[in-house]
Amino acid sequence: MSDFNTIDVSVDGGVATVCLNRPSSLNAFNSELRKELLAGLRSVAAQPEVRVIVLGARGRGFSSGADLAEAPKEGQTVERLLLDEYVPILSLIESLEQPVIAAVPGVMAGVGAAFALHCDLSVMADDAKMVMAFSNVGLVPDGGATWNLLRNLGYQRAFKLIAEGGSLDAQSCLDCGLVTMLAPADEVLSTAQAWAKQLAERAPIALREAKTLLRNAATQSYATTAAAEAKAQLVCVASEDSQEAIQAFMEKRPAVFKGK
Incomplete structure (x- = not known):
């Protein structure tokens, strides 16, 4: 390629x-x-x-x-x-x-x-x-x-x-x-x-959001960062990745993430 x-x-x-x-x-x-x-x-x-x-x-x-x-x-x-x-x-x-x-x-x-x-x-x-x-x-x-x-x-x-x-x-x-x-x-x-x-193999949305949070945290206040974390957490919780992780945990199997 x-x-x-x-x-x-x-x-x-x-x-x-x-x-x-x-x-x-x-x-x-x-x-x-x-x-x-x-x-x-x-x-x-x-x-x-x-x-x-x-x-x-x-x-x-x-x-x-x-x-x-x-x-x-x-x-x-x-x-x-x-x-x-x-x-x-x-x-x-x-x-x-x-x-x-x-x-x-x-x-x-x-x-x-x-x-x-x-x-x-x-x-x-x-x-x-x-x-x-x-x-x-x-x-x-x-x-x-x-x-x-x-x-x-x-x-x-x-x-x-x-x-x-x-x-x-x-x-x-x-x-x-x-x-x-x-x-x-x-x-x-x-x-x-x-x-x-x-x-x-890990949840791509969570990795994406964590990268953004850390990249921005160096130039932000604590309050701004905490608010950004809360918003990112909302995105993660609403994702299919999070639902799959919870289901996989209940079924005692590895999670398969789609990144949605």
């Missing part, structure tokens, strides 16, 4: 896998990759049977960041490049009804790290690193990386990492909540896919 040059796309049951596929450049983001990744994610998200999406990568790294070998388009500023070609993909990951699991087989650097950090869950190779080397070339993190780093590391640790152009090993990323799970490098993708299959 693919007419793409820079990504691989496949669907197995309720799980879609979208893999960055520029291994010779450590999956550096060029204009074609940005365009195809947006299209690929939109395509799988629109398929009714897809309940979880895995965002992985071919080769020994997740992504080395932006492709510095590609010249910007004539008249395009870096601000417009980020807002027009990166932010729409990251915003899509955030707004998709399906959970998105990042599968990180090796280094994630620069804006590549921003993509992994912005997914809902993640599996990282136990020998991989996250690299934030922007300050080494006089730049700042982008792709919303500072938003995620602040919330997981706290201000001082995040600023230290950014100011020093530093890196964190996989265990450190796990310990501070930047990633969710570690696995051997050659098992990262299969581990993420197996996890995705487990989540695909």
Whole structure:
């Protein structure tokens, strides 16, 4: 299932896998990759049977960041490049009804790290690193990386990492909540896919509503969040998923969710 040059796309049951596929450049983001990744994610998200999406990568790294070998388009500023070609993909990951699991087989650097950090869950190779080397070339993190780093590391640790152009090993990323799970490098993708299959068997409406609640809670008051939870609970209670779960519990059998 693919007419793409820079990504691989496949669907197995309720799980879609979208893999960055520029291994010779450590999956550096060029204009074609940005365009195809947006299209690929939109395509799988629109398929009714897809309940979880895995965002992985071919080769020994997740992504080395932006492709510095590609010249910007004539008249395009870096601000417009980020807002027009990166932010729409990251915003899509955030707004998709399906959970998105990042599968990180090796280094994630620069804006590549921003993509992994912005997914809902993640599996990282136990020998991989996250690299934030922007300050080494006089730049700042982008792709919303500072938003995620602040919330997981706290201000001082995040600023230290950014100011020093530093890196964190996989265990450190796990310990501070930047990633969710570690696995051997050659098992990262299969581990993420197996996890995705487990989540695909759960009530999709409940997962969708929980994702929305958590994404919004960071910028909302307690009262607003509690009200949003109440409204989401009403949606869940009225769904066929909830009725099926109750019936399955009474009949002592596994529930089969339709997502309605």
